[in-house]
Amino acid sequence: MSRPTTKPSLLHGLAAVSFSATAGAAAALILTACGPGSTAATDDPAPQSSSAPQGLLTEAAAEKIVDTYQSVNNRANAVRDAKLLGTVEAGQVYEQNSADYRLFKTWPAKEQKSYTKAFTYEDREYLIPPASSGVTWFAVTSRSSDNPKGDRRSLAVFDKVGSTYKMVMALWTDTKSIPQIDTDRHGFVSPVDPAKKVGTLAPNEISAVYEDFFETGGKTASQKLASTPTTKESVRIYEDRNDGDSGTWSTTRFFAGDPAHPKVYALKLENGGVLALVPMAHTEEQILKPAYMGNFLLDPSKSEAAFDSTRRTVVTNEFQGQAIVELPRTGKPIAHDLEYQLVDSR
Template sequence: MFTRHKNRTALVMAAGATALALTAGACSSGSGDDSTSGDDKTAADRAPKGVVTQAEAKKIVDNNVKVNNRANAKRDSGVLSAVEGGGLFETSANGYKQDELQPAKVRAEGRKPFSYVNREYAIPSAKSGATWFALYTDTKDHNGTSAKTSRATVIFDKQDGDWKAVWSGWTSKEDPKTPALAKDADGLAVPVTDTAKKQGVLAPDQMDDALAALYSGDEKLGTKVGASATAKRMTQFPLDQNKMLNPGGKSEFKAGKTDHKTVYALRTEEGGTLAFFHADVEEYMHATDPSVRLTPSPQIAFLVGDKRSELLFNVDYLHQGSAYIPAKGKVSMIADSWDMIKAEGPRRGLL
């Protein structure tokens, strides 16, 4: 589902959504020598092979946009599932379900078509073991073409034999400047295939816990993340929540559980790593005074299925994040767009 920026509310809260842009200098699938040779191989035969060719990538993205627009118009997650998967599909399908909570104007705009323009691709070599590629693009819709300070990054991977968009995010002018991507001898993007291995102070697979640590205050991981604008928003969010609930209530955060564990990562020219990942953050809101009841926001009430005030609520947020892990030094958290995907209260799942 195409959305630009999402701001969700729990009780009374707001969070911005930003995302990482791949550096244009490395967004190319490369090309082969056009000369002929005595072995009768064609230029196409000798060209370096990416996971897909640029022509194939274009067809995949074109089809994604076509089906995406059809699904958005009908708010049909069944249609959307043909071209979206993973955490991106979960957040999109969740957005469809919660569409009734949006103002009429927002609902109408969400049904209008969009397209990806000024596209660039970061395509790993077929020999690398990677199964995916990244799109770096502007978007065009009824409002016109997105500003250069708001570029989209979309990860495409194969699921059940079909190419699907599985992660997406947006840039912001507040984002840290990201280094250029590394390229192999054939000019293809260089993926980090062993995401469980430390690439600096953290492994790409640790980024979900590192993100959650910024919310929970876990210093073991949190201190390894630098103070980017995105990281500051994460650490500020619990403070704002507790300020709102106090006195009489408290909010506590911890890493939640998600099925979306695949991490996508690319090497940079400087030897660092750009990681794209999902993370679940769980918020436990509860009264500290037995006479106090917490009033749910419309979104929590919708997910719980009850508007009544309660002693406690448990809420899950699914994040689509990206970060730069330098060879040396602290991690730079670059992206954090999120959606409230689950809420429970005493009458629905808790107690």
């Protein structure tokens, strides 16, 4: 996971798109009673008395995993080594960050410098489920050393891929927009079955519903999801899809896609709702209008050309993304943060 930079927050066909919402704000993240632990880490469950439940892993082990990720991520970012990054990263976050390396040459010098500068995860708080939960993942929130005011924190999930814990999902979010995550008296969080409905939708149904904002402007999604700055920005992208000179000779449409890594991660909130990290995906297609077919070709943008510089009659862009969504017990789900990255153009 790269740091929260000012890397171009542009529309589709360019760089990453990142939206933040404050609707439905409750309290700042107060996640666990866990603080920095011992450096003598082990992946074994935390040793406790026979009457107390054990954690999936010790906090010290989680700290060591995040330390390793931080070190390798910084080294990989410095030289854009996707293979090295893949030793500590997988899932949707790897789809996006490995695409960053392809797009790096299209960014302004200032953004390139910021991206390759080493940083650290500060003020970490670990979200460790009990070993009895049956899940293979834990989460952590932190503040980037680049963000001393602490108004932005990351929420990252580390899951076991084979025998290795790797970061699989991560988003930077406004801490004021996320309700408290529930912890039991032992300090453990409660994972939730992503297929279980919370109110009107299950966490694993969010992606398909949300993509309607891009496909139709939200004819269906607006009835099922709360209106937030995040959803409004998605609708604006739909409404502006054919604006500008390119709309004179081409038509742009969006189609819901399959996330490269469909696993959803969900945690119980203190208020009885659920907080979910949801994989997202869609395809953007720009095609010449019939009157211009045979006489014209579309020039790919700088970002699109990073994947395929060929002039063509149809430009097809694939976007992979992630979202943080709150599913309350009553009312519509709230999309707090959403990020897409162009991962392929052809």
